[in-house]
Amino acid sequence: MRQTLSALTLALASALAGVPATSAHAANALPPLFDDLQERTFRFFWETANPANGLVPDRHPTPSFSSVAAVGFGLTAYPIGVERGWITRAQARERTLATLRFFRNAPQGDAPAGMTGYKGFFYHFLDMKTGQRYRDVELSTIDTALFLGGALFAQSYFDREDPQETEIRRLAAEIYARVDWQWAAHNKPAVALGWKPEEGFNRYDWKGYNEAMLLYVLALGSPKPEHALGPEAWQAWTSTYERSWAAPYDRPHLTFPSLFVHQYSHVWIDFRGIRDAYMQAKGFDYFENSRRATLAQRDYAVENPLKCKGYGADMWGITASDGPVDKVLDWQGRKIPFHTYAARGMGGLPHHDDCTLAPTAAASALPFAPEIVVPAVVAMKERYGDFIYGRYGFLDSFNPSFEYRIKLQHGKVVPGKGWVADDYLGIDQGPILAMTENYRNDFVWKLMRTNPAIRTGLLRAGFTGGWLDK
Numbered sequence: 334m335r336q337t338l339s340a341l342t343l344a345l346a347s348a349l350a351g352v353p354a355t356s357a358h359a360a361n362a363l364p365p366l367f368d369d370l371q372e373r374t375f376r377f378f379w380e381t382a383n384p385a386n387g388l389v390p391d392r393h394p395t396p397s398f399s400s401v402a403a404v405g406f407g408l409t410a411y412p413i414g415v416e417r418g419w420i421t422r423a424q425a426r427e428r429t430l431a432t433l434r435f436f437r438n439a440p441q442g443d444a445p446a447g448m449t450g451y452k453g454f455f456y457h458f459l460d461m462k463t464g465q466r467y468r469d470v471e472l473s474t475i476d477t478a479l480f481l482g483g484a485l486f487a488q489s490y491f492d493r494e495d496p497q498e499t500e501i502r503r504l505a506a507e508i509y510a511r512v513d514w515q516w517a518a519h520n521k522p523a524v525a526l527g528w529k530p531e532e533g534f535n536r537y538d539w540k541g542y543n544e545a546m547l548l549y550v551l552a553l554g555s556p557k558p559e560h561a562l563g564p565e566a567w568q569a570w571t572s573t574y575e576r577s578w579a580a581p582y583d584r585p586h587l588t589f590p591s592l593f594v595h596q597y598s599h600v601w602i603d604f605r606g607i608r609d610a611y612m613q614a615k616g617f618d619y620f621e622n623s624r625r626a627t628l629a630q631r632d633y634a635v636e637n638p639l640k641c642k643g644y645g646a647d648m649w650g651i652t653a654s655d656g657p658v659d660k661v662l663d664w665q666g667r668k669i670p671f672h673t674y675a676a677r678g679m680g681g682l683p684h685h686d687d688c689t690l691a692p693t694a695a696a697s698a699l700p701f702a703p704e705i706v707v708p709a710v711v712a713m714k715e716r717y718g719d720f721i722y723g724r725y726g727f728l729d730s731f732n733p734s735f736e737y738r739i740k741l742q743h744g745k746v747v748p749g750k751g752w753v754a755d756d757y758l759g760i761d762q763g764p765i766l767a768m769t770e771n772y773r774n775d776f777v778w779k780l781m782r783t784n785p786a787i788r789t790g791l792l793r794a795g796f797t798g799g800w801l802d803k
Contacts, residue, residue, distance in 0.1 A: 362703065366714055367769055370696070370726050374766045375414050377725035377757050378407040379428075387432025388461050392756040393725070398458040398467040402476040406763020408432060408483030409600065409777060412490040413770050426497045429487050433504035436480075439464050445530045453512030453560075455480060457527070471527035471535065474517050478548035479760075481509055482601040485551075485787070489780040506556075509786060513560045514552035522566040524552060541570050542577040542587040546598035546619070554790025567794040571611045581679075582632035585615075586625040590678020590685070592652040592694040593764070595623040599700070600767045602787060603778035606799025613797075624701040630694070631705050633679040640665050641688035642751065643733040646705075647712040650694030651677045651686055654730040654761065655754040658742050664688070664734065671735070673742050688734035689752075692727035697764035700772040720747045729754040729761055 382389045388399035389407040411425040439449035449464050450456060456466040457473035488505035491498035519525045523538035524545075539545040549570050555561035579588045589595065598604075604619035612618055634649030653676040661670045671687045678684040695709040714722055721731045735752035744754045770776045781787050782800050791801060 363707065363769075363773070364711060366711060370710070371413075371417070371766055371769050372419055373724065373726035374762050375410050375417070375419055377759070377762045378403075378410040378766075379414065379420065382407055382428070383461055384428065384431060386435040386462075386464050387428060388435070388459060388464060389759050390461060391458060391760075392729075392758050395756050397461070399461050399464070400458060400476070400759050401455045401473065402457075402479035403759025403763065404432060404436075405480035405483030406600075406759060406767070408480075408487045409763065409767050412487065413766060413776065416770075416776065426491065426495075426501065429491065429501055430497055430504075433484060433487070433501060433508065435464060436484075437504045437508055443530050445469075450477075451528070451530070452516045453477075453508070454517065454528075469529065469531065471529050473527050474524050474539065475526070475545055475548055477512065478545070478551055479597065481512070481551055482547055484508055485784050486601060486777060486781060489784045509551070510555065510557050510560070512551075512555065514555055514562050515560055518552075518562060518566065522562055523569045524548060524562070524566070539570065540573045542574050542594070543589055544594045544597040545570070547601060550598075550602060550790035550794060551786060552790070553793040554786040554788075556786075564793055564795060567609065571609070574611055581629045582636075584625040584629045584632075586622045586629075588626065588629075590651075591676045592626065592630060592650065592678070592698060593761075595626040595701075596697045596764050596768065599623060600764055600771075601777060601781050602791070603771075603775070603782055603800065607791065607796045607801050608798055609795045618799075620701065623698070627698040627702045628705065630679060630698075631702075631709075639669070639686060639688060641686075641734050643690070643716075644688070647708045648690065648716075649705075649709060650690050650692065650696075650698075651679055652691045652694035652761075653677065654689060654691035654693070655743055655756065655758070656687060656689050656730065657732060657735050657744055657746075657752045658739065660739070662737060662739075687732070689730050689732040691730040691761065692721070693729070693761035693765055696727070697761075697768045699768055703772065717750060717753075720750055721753050725757045725762065726765065727757075729756055729758045 378389055381393045389403040390397040391400035411428055414420045415422045415425045441450050442448045443451055448466055451472055454472050454477045457470045457476050458467035460467055484505045488502050491501040517524045519534040520538050523540055526535040526537045528534050539548060549567055552562040574587060577587045608618050631649045634644040635646050637644040655674050656672045658671050659673050661668050669687055677686055677689055679686055692713055695706055699706045721728050731753040733751035736746055744752050746752050767777050771778050
């Protein structure tokens with residue numbers, strides 16, 4: 334069934350692009366826009382990161398602190414840049430080494446200031462120059478996991494018997510091994526969202542369904558028994574899945590309003606054809622789950638319950654993104670709360686939509702549903718590209734419905750086009766680049782399938798089938 338579905342989607346995407354589907358790889362199926370988009374998105378990481386320590390800004394061009402998760406996406410971007418010919422392997426090695434050396438040697442401790450992390454975890458945001466905790470932000474377990482995804486990908490990619498590449502592998506292994514997942518499982522066996530030296534652990538734990546699949550796979554795959562979590566942690570994670578099970582637009586799946594949840598873990602883990610006990614009972618895998626979530630988002634845009642301008646079959650994509658203002662305004666005869674940065678979404682759990690679209694939501698779903706993603710990305714560029722497409726590809730978000738003449742907190746209003754964000758966000762840029770490359774040739778997936786941390790974590794979580802059985 335998977336091969337038939339893949340062949341069908343490839344043929345559909347190829348027809349849309351006007352290119353014959355002659356290859357098992359999707360590169361031949363994508364229009365030239367995707368080459369340009371990928372390179373511009375790569376340049377975000379290459380040009381905005383601090384070359385001395387590898388820290389990637391949370392956003393640009395607005396002056397910003399670094400996002401630890403964005404660093405993980407940066408570490409994933411550099412090998413893609415090598416393979417696509419945008420930088421040399423030597424350049425990628427140098428940047429990757431600078432990043433991993435910094436994180437390996439940065440201060441770890443429970444002091445409220447002057448630290449980069451504690452117990453192997455890292456603070457959510459770091460000062461771009463010093464790499465120390467930014468203000469009073471939390472030690473973030475999920476952002477650490479996203480950083481580790483990039484570090485372990487670098488470990489798998491830089492496989493040559495070269496002193497620098499050997500050091501990359503060693504540093505990645507050391508950084509990963511020292512993360513104390515047992516400590517973070519404050520309410521055992523579930524992992525806490527975060528911790529602050531002033532307050533202790535966050536009162537919420539990571540329980541499904543959300544973006545933390547990667548976190549638990551890494552926690553179970555840890556090479557240190559005293560740090561690793563056992564299979565019961567995955568059982569705790571999936572124990573609340575049924576709250577998220579729904580069938581929006583007659584598409585039964587584990588739902589979450591924002592599309593990034595259906596994408597982040599998939600950047601590094603190839604979930605095609607492998608299943609845990611929960612998905613085995615449902616009869617499909619997490620990849621198919623994300624496909625259904627993607628299709629449901631398009632269906633929502635077609636229904637367009639808020640009568641948002643622009644929404645339709647080729648204009649969709651709602652996720653966590655920037656927005657214009659935190660204010661309740663009149664829209665189409667009803668009061669609508671508009672927001673700045675917010676986890677926008679649709680369907681399933683309580684959700685929020687204020688007519689703001691995020692290009693990353695659609696573009697990062699390319700492997701799941703190319704037949705609807707390709708026309709959506711092309712339409713965004715053709716209709717709104719003159720003000721949402723720039724040096725680093727798509728700006729974070731835009732809202733064709735927002736033309737209010739009020740003071741904005743973010744972005745600007747373009748007459749006749751609506752609102753558009755000022756910035757590119759690292760955590761939204763990263764999935765665009767990596768997931769497009771996964772669609773082209775399985776690049777990140779292929780390498781991560783060989784990484785012991787991923788394989789061990791999946792097996793301990795009870796996954797079977799597909800590439801795990803080989």
